[in-house]
Amino acid sequence: MEKILARSRWYRLIPIAFITYSLAYLDRSNFGFAAAGGMAEDLGITPGMSSLLGSLFFLGYFFFQIPGSHYAATKSAKKLIFWSLILWSALAAATGMVHDVNMLIAIRFLLGVVESAVMPSMLILLSNWFTKEERSRANTFLILGNPATVLWMSVVSGYLIDALGWREMFIIQGVPGILWAFIWWKLVDEKPKDANWMTEEEKADLEEALYKEQQGIKPVKNYAEAFKSRAVILLCAQYMLWSVGVYGFVMWLPSIIKSAPNMDIVITGWLSAVPYILAIIGMLAASYFSDKTMNRKVFIWPFLLVGAIAFYLSYLIGESNFWLSFALLVIAGGAMYAPYGPFFAVITEILPRNVSGGAIGLINSMGALGSFGGAYIVGYLNGATGGFGASYILMAVSLLASAILTIVVVKSPKQIAAQAQ
Template sequence: MSPRRWLRLLPAIFITYSIAYVDRANYGFGAAAGMAHDLHIGPSTSSLLGSLFFLGYFLSQVPGAAYAGQRSAKRLIFWSMIAWGVLAAATGLIRDVPLLFADRFLLGVVESTVFPGLLILLSHWFTGRERSRANTILILGNPITVLWMSIVSGYLASSIGWRGMFIAEGIPSVLWAVVWWRLIDDAPRDAAWLSPAERDAIEARLALEQQHIVPVRSYREAFLSRPVILLSLLYLFASIGGYGFILWLPSMLKSGSKLGMVDIGWLSAGPYCAAVIVMLIVSFVSDRWQVRKGVVWPFVLLASLALSASYLLGPNHFWGSYALLVVCGAAIYAFVGPFFAWITELLPRNVAGASMALINSSGALGSFIGTYFVGYLNGATGGNGASFLFMAASMLIAAGLTLTVPRPSVASMRARERSAPTRAERAL
């Protein structure tokens, strides 16, 4: 089936998620670069500001995904990009703390549509045997963004201050929205750049996969099903540890060393550089052998063990502890592409989009809990030990929950095998 899907859609989707991720991850740099001092914000208030993004994100996921699935992911993401660019830049202009609370919350609301909307879009374009790799290219926008953003934000915060950093990193999304609108189509049937044979081949393969998934009549039935409940809990606990790690990594590195912000920026990039390599390998293995559960739980467990070991080494062994944080960062990201491919193999298309949003919103709730309590524990204890153990325990629970999720039906697995394109179809 058409290789042009990969060349046209995935770079645009990657860039879109990358731009979105800047505005949720750069708060940690603003906090470390003097934002709290300038606005007279205490540790608990700073933690609440960081986590309010995820509260807004949590509350708006399912309605946004329902619109993307039933109407248009393309249109929803276009308007979201414009809104989040304005709100992200406003973070650098606001001087009143209550307004900053509102800005961070609303930023979470408008960005909540992006990830489930992009996943739904990918499910309309790529088959089950391609989806882990396609999802991973989308999700690579996360660690690659944090990798370059860690370096750029360190320089920007050092040279033009935290206010200038927020403004400079908020503007690109408004400009990119125009490019997005011209490049993206909601489904193969809408794409004038594909031949009729290519459109028909893609739609036929996707339809064949759906025939062998157990039907689910309504969102309520899907949301109360055992797989969705377990996957939601799994992602909640994984995100408590994962986003606590992502948002507060610069502050944790700074408190464990005497390095400046530029050096902290370079060190913060390390875990994400490792994550990019590991994610590509894991997604290829997951698609090649059609393994989802078997690549999810080992990496969630590895993240937990690496954090625990980093805590045991302590601040007196900074570089050994940092190496374990690199392992943890890679493991946190490695499982996400196969995880979201797994969801689409357990549920039919009519409810898969909203179910992914519910699961992702559970992750956002976990992110809210993780970012708040990690920041709170760091401030309350004056160190990182308690927060490391909190994150490690959360990911250990997530690894255990993974083992309880049922596998797709045998009929569904055989249908995916039959839906693998022939050599002639791959040439289209």
């Protein structure tokens, strides 16, 4: 009879992970609202410089993924996230105090550096606590901090900018992370053996389940061997292209909506929140059925394809019908977010624990490079063309290519079974 693993892990760890990642995501995505809410005019930021500033975060995010992931896997994810929380919150609040574009450039880059290891560290931490059959859902509850944060942040940021200004928005949304760091340190345990809220039997059962699933994974000697593998290379390309679409969308959706006739910043905030409602529903459904069927592939590529089609149709409609185009953007946003849980479950299921942390860091760093490209190129295209059609095509093509790569690299249960024979 299969042992039932401790349910307390879910309500003890997942809410903390969710809130922590939410705070991280808040401090990277509220820049788009500041740009649409007066920051550009106050600091004399040109459209080209605005694109660079919006994307600089991801350049800093790119460079320190692998070192951070290695430290989290071999030393302590808990300690790394604690210090990251304090530093990124301080930098986010400092954004509201700048009066010089050069200082803003430095802060945006450093914010990316400090936050670079947070997501891979979180995924590594969760892999210490949740088994293969649970991992897609655990990852999804973590990454739900992304759309859920943008959902409420879109509304709150609109009101804060309208009532107080963009500077006060950054300060008010930055400070809570410093306080949360100490709550994180108090409540989170690195591994099951450290948890005084589990019985010894529960700890032993979980450790045994995690050990057994490692036995079914082909051994990989070191990072060099893992990074050269076909699967990791293709997953890097897949995630980079996917991220072009996601962050081109996240960073510039407020500006796209704000450009509509008779649109103020408060209404922009409410409308910007809508895609993330669909994203949350899609993420929960995809992760549940992915774990239930153990089929990751079919819960990744179809969503990316839907996102690509929605962007292309938005391009065809153009500015002739704002509300239909907006509805398609809602679909694109929801579809792009839905596969995150199954995708990150794939990595820990094809690579052993000794190299999976570094591989997550490498793949996430390629995602950061795609995010940089998406945020910068979409902003540049919007400014250069005076419209959004070119950026819609860019995001559509990127998502289509990402869907094709998913079909190539991620194996279905039947393919996995055939390979094992």
